Amino acid sequence: MTVRAVIAGTGAALPARRVSNDELSQRVDTSDEWIVERTGIRFRHIAGEGETTSTLATDAARRALEAAGIDAQAIDLIVLATATPDQTFPATATRVQAALGINDCVAFDVAAVCSGFLYALQVADTMIRAGAHRRALVIGAETFSRILDWEDRATCVLFGDGAGAIVLEARETEDEGVLAVRLHADGRHNDMLYVDGGPSTTGTVGKLRMKGREVFRHAVVNLAAVLRETLAVTGHQPHEIDWLVPHQANARILDATARKLDLSPERVVVTVDQHANTSAASVPLALDTAIRDGRIRRGQLLVLEAMGGGFTWGAAVVRY
CATH class of the missing domain: 3.40.47.10 (Thiolase/Chalcone synthase)
Known part of the structure; x- marks a missing residue:
């Protein structure tokens, strides 16, 4: 049998504020019809006061842990993909670690923008296959609304904020x-x-x-x-x-x-x-x-x- 990283649970989190195309059209020169025809987008969630990349990531992580039936203390690796960290340093992953009450585990960020979750997944998968870790949180979290030019209708209509997380667990299996x-x-x-x-x-x-x-x-x-x-x-x-x-x-x-x-x-x-x-x-x-x-x-x-x-x-x- 081969040791593989298996998805034990998933979770997600979105900011409270949901913004429609019609609402956005009151801010920039655009329309619901224009956005839907070119992108398929109808809504996006925008982070408000007190909502950050780390708070969204933490909420998603908690839901993933709950789905997996795993206590946060069992996590020994956190890899967080983001292009919008809370701070230049330290890593946003360490803020999630502290918020989850994990006293000690490997925690770091990966920056590969929209591909970041795939990059983080391979990093965690490789570390689990190598036997260095048993249970990992792999998280993708962003607050892109904070780096948008709200005068540029070609870009500001395309993005939203949110977070998603999975729990990976080492298991002996051939096809899982x-x-x-x-x-x-x-x-x-x-x-x-x-x-x-x-x-x-x-x-x-x-x-x-x-x-x-x-x-x-x-x-x-x-x-x-x-x-x-x-x-x-x-x-x-x-x-x-x-x-x-x-x-x-x-x-x-x-x-x-x-x-x-x-x-x-x-x-x-x-x-x-x-x-x-x-x-x-x-x-x-x-x-x-x-x-x-x-x-x-x-x-x-x-x-x-x-x-x-x-x-x-x-x-x-x-x-x-």
């Missing part, structure tokens, strides 16, 4: 848990999706900037390729996928990726209409939604995928 992860990055495309600030350059947080058409084109090609690459590692074919759980950036990207793989739209988990693009939180939010509403069931084959600024992209094959 994380079966394969493949990751990529290509820094030549920095100027297509980035934030125009940082501690070592401007000394400011900066605002998100994006060239939407170029990002769309790269996303469809890169995601379809990495999905096939990751499935090849496990010996599975696209028709064997029970559910594709993709990064929720744009409904048109989801449709185009599914067509390239000849996947039925009914097998794609879609939450972008309700949550918008929550960056690193996107995949675990969608995963938790589909597990809790009964679509995803134990024993099913899942493929998770994402692409984000950098560019970074990746996919994972998981037997839930």
Whole structure:
């Protein structure tokens, strides 16, 4: 038998404030029709006073622990993916650790923007397979509303805040848990999706900037390729996928990726209409939604995928 990292539980958290396209249109020059036609987005959640990346991450982690039936003290690893940390340092993961009352465990952040959860998943999976840890919290959490230019209708309508978490547990199994992860990055495309600030350059947080058409084109090609690459590692074919759980950036990207793989739209988990693009939180939010509403069931084959600024992209094959 092989030691694998198995998903023991999932959880999610969203800010209290839910913002519709109509409400957003009162702030910027846009409309519900314009946003839905181009992105599929209808709502997003925006963090309010007292809601931060760490508070959302902590709430999602608590729900994942409850679903797994595991006490927080049993966690010996926390890997938190975010591009919007509470502070430059220390890691937001350590704030979650303290909030959960965990006295000592390995805790750190991973920065790979929208692909961050996939990167964090592989890090935790590798550490569990190596025998260094037994139970891990893998979290994606963002407050992108704090780095948006609310005068730029091309970007501010696309993003929302939220968090998603999973508990990974080491188990001896042949065909359960994380079966394969493949990751990529290509820094030549920095100027297509980035934030125009940082501690070592401007000394400011900066605002998100994006060239939407170029990002769309790269996303469809890169995601379809990495999905096939990751499935090849496990010996599975696209028709064997029970559910594709993709990064929720744009409904048109989801449709185009599914067509390239000849996947039925009914097998794609879609939450972008309700949550918008929550960056690193996107995949675990969608995963938790589909597990809790009964679509995803134990024993099913899942493929998770994402692409984000950098560019970074990746996919994972998981037997839930």
